[in-house]
Amino acid sequence: MTTPDTTATVDLPLAFDNRFAGLPPAFYTHLQSTPVPAPYLVGFSDDAAATIGLSRAALDDPAVLDVFSGNRTATGSRPLAAVYSGHQFGVWAGQLGDGRAITLGDVAAADGSGRIELQLKGSGKTPYSRGGDGRAVLRSSIREFLCSEAMAALGIPTTRALMVTGSDMRVLRESVETAAVVTRAAPSFIRFGSFEHWYYNQRHDELKVLADTVLAQFFPQLLQQSNPYQALLTEVTRRTAHLMAQWQAVGFMHGVMNTDNMSILGLTLDYGPFGFMEAFDSRHICNHTDQQGRYSYAMQPRIGQWNCFALGQALLPLIGSVEATEAALAGFEAIYDQRHAELMRAKLGLATVQAGDDALIDALFAILQANHVDFTLFFRRLGQLQLNNIGADAPLRDLVIDRPAFDAWAGQYRQRLRAEGSQDPARALAMNAVNPKYVLRNYLAQTAIERAAEKDFSELARLQAILRRPFDEQPEHQRYAELPPDWAAGLEVSCSS
Numbered sequence: 001m002t003t004p005d006t007t008a009t010v011d012l013p014l015a016f017d018n019r020f021a022g023l024p025p026a027f028y029t030h031l032q033s034t035p036v037p038a039p040y041l042v043g044f045s046d047d048a049a050a051t052i053g054l055s056r057a058a059l060d061d062p063a064v065l066d067v068f069s070g071n072r073t074a075t076g077s078r079p080l081a082a083v084y085s086g087h088q089f090g091v092w093a094g095q096l097g098d099g100r101a102i103t104l105g106d107v108a109a110a111d112g113s114g115r116i117e118l119q120l121k122g123s124g125k126t127p128y129s130r131g132g133d134g135r136a137v138l139r140s141s142i143r144e145f146l147c148s149e150a151m152a153a154l155g156i157p158t159t160r161a162l163m164v165t166g167s168d169m170r171v172l173r174e175s176v177e178t179a180a181v182v183t184r185a186a187p188s189f190i191r192f193g194s195f196e197h198w199y200y201n202q203r204h205d206e207l208k209v210l211a212d213t214v215l216a217q218f219f220p221q222l223l224q225q226s227n228p229y230q231a232l233l234t235e236v237t238r239r240t241a242h243l244m245a246q247w248q249a250v251g252f253m254h255g256v257m258n259t260d261n262m263s264i265l266g267l268t269l270d271y272g273p274f275g276f277m278e279a280f281d282s283r284h285i286c287n288h289t290d291q292q293g294r295y296s297y298a299m300q301p302r303i304g305q306w307n308c309f310a311l312g313q314a315l316l317p318l319i320g321s322v323e324a325t326e327a328a329l330a331g332f333e334a335i336y337d338q339r340h341a342e343l344m345r346a347k348l349g350l351a352t353v354q355a356g357d358d359a360l361i362d363a364l365f366a367i368l369q370a371n372h373v374d375f376t377l378f379f380r381r382l383g384q385l386q387l388n389n390i391g392a393d394a395p396l397r398d399l400v401i402d403r404p405a406f407d408a409w410a411g412q413y414r415q416r417l418r419a420e421g422s423q424d425p426a427r428a429l430a431m432n433a434v435n436p437k438y439v440l441r442n443y444l445a446q447t448a449i450e451r452a453a454e455k456d457f458s459e460l461a462r463l464q465a466i467l468r469r470p471f472d473e474q475p476e477h478q479r480y481a482e483l484p485p486d487w488a489a490g491l492e493v494s495c496s497s
């Protein structure tokens with residue numbers, strides 16, 4: 001095979017620019033991706049592509065696949081890898097950066113909301129690769145692709161994934177796997193660690209340039225405030241608190257909440273060893289590498305807050321005082337608690353706020369914990385509860401081993417529902433709109449990955465289509481909503497990707 005010339009440009013139906021390249025040169029390195037042999041399409045998201053006005057038909061031109069495999073460069077794209085630093089597992093890790101991601105540039109959002117950056121993940125080494133090979137394996141790329149789109153469909157802020165391309169090129173992890181490239185899309189991939197980078201290098205001029213750029217591009221309304229940097233921290237703290245509440249409400253666990261994986265826009269970013277809660281255990285650790293459980297389900301909100309403090313530290317020279325920085329951070333707990341309580345009430349179908357709600361919710365979580373109840377199934381079935389028909393509880397009750405505990409709680413719950421005049425059909429409708437029937441269970445992803453490794457991408461497409469409509473019944477796909485099979489218990493996900 002002749003190596004494609006990645007410097008020769010090709011016209012795409014996308015008008016590329018690269019505003020990140022407008023930052024001073026210290027922020028990034030311009031470079032070309034490293035081509036992969038004979039790329040092929042693995043998955044494509046019509047929904048994500050529509051956000052930039054691209055359709056699947058564009059793939060009829062093989063140049064499109066080449067560009068999104070890193071084998072050719074689109075006109076107007078000035079590819080670059082960005083530098084950042086971060087705290088990993090609570091410890092300052094120093095310089096990191098896009099070690100295997102290359103930002104191609106940005107294109108117009110189809111809805112006129114601004115620009116959207118396109119980034120290739122797994123497209124080869126960069127000056128920030130440290131010891132890594134700059135590649136991503138098919139397995140982790142499919143996981144990122146599926147989960148980005150699943151989260152978007154759940155209404156949770158996230159980076160998107162346009163497509164995955166694969167290549168038979170071999171990549172060594174714990175075993176030999178094959179390479180893939182994910183095209184990610186987001187208004188920005190700037191991280192908390194992007195700010196920490198300049199703070200810890202004592203380069204406050206660059207810190208200011210970054211903050212001013214982020215304010216101007218994404219938070220222009222904050223520029224009117226007396227201290228825009230404090231306002232920025234307040235807003236990022238708010239968004240992060242909301243994001244944590246949303247993760248908890250659907251049982252999403254990120255797995256690697258290092259500050260370099262925290263989006264300044266409050267998006268879910270950098271999908272690695274994530275997982276959705278199945279048998280409920282608040283101490284569950286989805287990342288096999290995280291032995292201390294720093295990023296367990298129960299810890300996520302606190303770590304989200306910790307990460308905001310790390311960002312606050314980095315912004316301190318711009319904000320000007322510790323007091324003003326603390327004031328910006330102070331809102332986290334109250335904002336999180338309120339959002340979390342709102343989401344929990346919605347999950348239980350409670351339309352009003354009443355004294356005792358917290359106790360009712362806590363009592364339910366104690367039952368879920370003690371009985372390791374499947375999180376998604378329980379809440380979905382809870383929506384089918386009928387006020388005056390205890391017999392109809394069976395499918396729900398069957399999920400709980402301690403039936404007397406369930407019956408006692410269900411009695412209190414019915415009383416609470418009656419107290420607000422709740423009606424079964426309306427409540428079921430409202431609960432089905434917030435309690436997903438379908439989430440990306442690890443074993444479902446695993447099945448799609450195993451088929452894809454054999455070049456059968458139909459299961460991936462099917463799963464993707466199901467997860468696009470997580471709240472819809474889709475009776476024809478019932479088996480995707482059921483308890484995981486026994487073999488799924490042995491699945492482990494690590495940082496290796």
Ligand code: AMP
Binds near residue numbers: 101260261
């Ligand atoms: P992560 O924990 O996946 O967010 O990665 C942490 C850092 O390691 C980031 O700077 C990544 O770009 C880098 N990294 C991870 N895997 C690789 C790889 N295979 N090659 C180069 N850099 C990598």
Ligand code: MG
Binds near residue numbers: 260261270
């Ligand atoms: Mg990362």
